[in-house]
Amino acid sequence: MMRPKSCNRKELLIKLKNLQETDISEKENIDQYINQIEKENSEQDIETFWPPRLLEAYKANKMLCFFGAGLSIPSGLPTWTELLDRLSVDQRYLEDRALRNDPLTLAELAYHQLGAERLQIVLRKSVEGHNPSLSHIFTAILKLPFYITSNYDTLFEDSWAIINDDEPLITLLDNDDVLREFPNGFDIEALQKSNKHYLLKIHGCVKEMDKLLILTRSEYRKHYRTNDLFFDFLKELMGKYHTLFIGFSHQDPEVTRLVEDVIFIYESDKISITKPNFYSLQFDMRKHTPEIFAAKGIVALKPPFSYRDDKSHSLRTALIDIIISSDITNLKKYHKLYEILLKFRDKLTEELENALNIMVTNKSKIVEKNEKGGDIKEDMQQLYNNIGELANQGVYFCNADGTVLEYFEPEHLSGKVRKGITNFGIRPYFKQAKTFKKPFISDSYSSIYNANSTIFLCEPIIKKGSFDGLLFSAAQIGHWELPIDLAKEAWNTGLNILLVDSNGVCLLPPNNEIAAAVHDNSFGYFYNDLLAISRRDRLVKRIMENIVPLDEDDDIYT
CATH class of the missing domain: 3.30.450.20 (PAS domain)
Structure with missing residues (x-):
């Protein structure tokens, strides 16, 4: 069975209008986006900041999305630092400049101060009672074949159920899930022709009560090596699909390591495999920011701001732009x-x-x-x-x-x-x-x-x-x-x-x-x-x- 086509302008409008009857946060802003889409100019006047090859990849179902904590913060979820502050973690750690951008080490310190079980319980409770935001909705509307996330919450899964209720989303967390889904081994080429959709959660999931949430540096170190089949699958996907990062600051060393591993695989055998393509939406870009990301093998993209300092609105506008621009055939x-x-x-x-x-x-x-x-x-x-x-x-x-x-x-x-x-x-x-x-x-x-x-x-x-x-x-x-x-x-x-x-x-x-x-x-x-x-x-x-x-x-x- 051939994979369904990606979402287009007409389908996007229908899905947004149907959202009026659902329970999501920021529902009052839906009309604003509907009006924005209906007022888009003709294809002769289309302008977009997205690279054409990424739009082509989206049209061909060769794009995947890797999203981080920035996607869930608009729903009211606390940042990692805010959560640790609520837990009364020693302020010396929270205020240490060297640790501000090192969540894994902070988690390791919190683990020793609070205890592993308490940390797990508190983290699971911290994501309860929140509704998905429009950022989750627009990410789900893309209807990509693969999504990857470092988030523990299930707000994206909730959004998927609202938007694509007739198409199940298969969640994979570890080797066991990969073996269960692909008992005879995975074939990326064959998966490209299927009509399935997958979400790979690299840090675990709050709804999987019998599985650990991966919080600390030592846990991730073991997770990465123990679940080698899971990460091999993930890296092969990132190597063959155009990967768009959203909601990421790229300060997580383990995500950086994944990118570097994929690039190294290509560099080791570039004659026989396709070059990986990585893109990242960044909102606080300075003039030299693209060069910093380029040194990491990533194309940094700054979407146009419509509202001052409103990153969530800018992200949604950018995702709308992918759908509308890829629907145009004469760029x-x-x-x-x-x-x-x-x-x-x-x-x-x-x-x-x-x-x-x-x-x-x-x-x-x-x-x-x-x-x-x-x-x-x-x-x-x-x-x-x-x-x-x-x-x-x-x-x-x-x-x-x-x-x-x-x-x-x-x-x-x-x-x-x-x-x-x-x-x-x-x-x-x-x-x-x-x-x-x-x-x-x-x-x-x-x-x-x-x-x-x-x-x-x-x-x-x-x-x-x-x-x-x-x-x-x-x-x-x-x-x-x-x-x-x-x-x-x-x-x-x-x-x-x-x-x-x-x-x-x-x-x-x-x-x-x-x-x-x-x-x-x-x-x-x-x-x-x-x-x-x-x-x-x-x-x-x-x-x-x-x-x-x-x-x-x-x-x-x-």
Whole structure:
């Protein structure tokens, strides 16, 4: 059975009008949102702060929502600090600056002061007698396939029952729940085609009286490791779906750890899996806040405020905007540039990955033959020929300290290693290979031969878990035709093109403003020239500060 479509404008209005007969908080504000939706402009005038790829993910049922305490506070639930204050926890702890943003450690201290059972009882009672707010309602109206929360309360579940009473919400808390729901193992691809909806509660649930609420640092440490299947399922979801965080300050170290784990899984095997996409609604953003979140691998988004300091209203307006904007099919002004970016990215990625795979495939034969004392010169030449343009500065085989054991260079470089360059151990890419021991494509660096900008495709040699050497190729952009051809295609249509490494250094001049250098039969761009342009160009400087790729940076759409 195919999954039902996500909520649209018409369905949204019907659901809101039906809310007049329900028992929710802030019911008097429903008419305001109904009027707001009915007054929305035509699709030609649509404006949204949401990145187009997130709207596309919502339309395709490939988005999940991860919500935190900020969603429940409007319903009158106390914050964690307020709750501990009511419990007369030692004020020294509550007023300690180092603990203000460390709820797990505060909980650990409260556990020792008050006792585990009392803390559990008080927390369960603190969420009684509250009704879901409109923030819960609008989150449930999204009708996503998966939700994740760190909240203990059941206000979201109550909202779901009100809004989607004909579609059950399946709650998962631990390994037992995952095994019961998926006795034969979970298949994310198959779940994408189902019509089920899931809520994963990572800290427990107040209605599950026979299960512990996860409060303290030590409890979460055990929970995370004991319920490995549950968290593996959660991380696989976060890796394959576009994840929207709402009601989060991102100060919870365990949630940060989940995000980092998902990113690490991708970085360890990026050739075969999709890059994770994380977004977070943030209301108190400063100018540099996006860069702080980008350093964590998250795109920070600030929704427009309609009421001063009314975060709840702004959140609901933002969620309405997802539904209405995704219902529009002709966001052409966003999609045209996005399609060009995707085409360029996919072509470059394919060539780089193919070359790296050739390196990986040939490594074993070269290493084994060398260990047996065989001559690997012809093997290195064959590797050079197979890789092609991405080995235009040669292929090299080094031992663990960087000493060159064998190499093959094109004719215009012949003999240069023998004339003095016999060790690459201090080069940045060699140090990176030695530290992380995974195949990778390096940032650009100045060539030790001609000072041109050069990238390196690296395949570390690992023996019994230890670094034992490096097989790599070197390439200068001038001899790699694809990026030059793509750049010319952009330049000829009046577009600028930015191909930037993770250090914020352009591999090509954005506007074709400098000529390529030709010397020693090498054709390319001087690294220092590209570095100077990169530091002057405001957009390049922005990207240098923001590790989120350009096509996933909300600022380019505003």
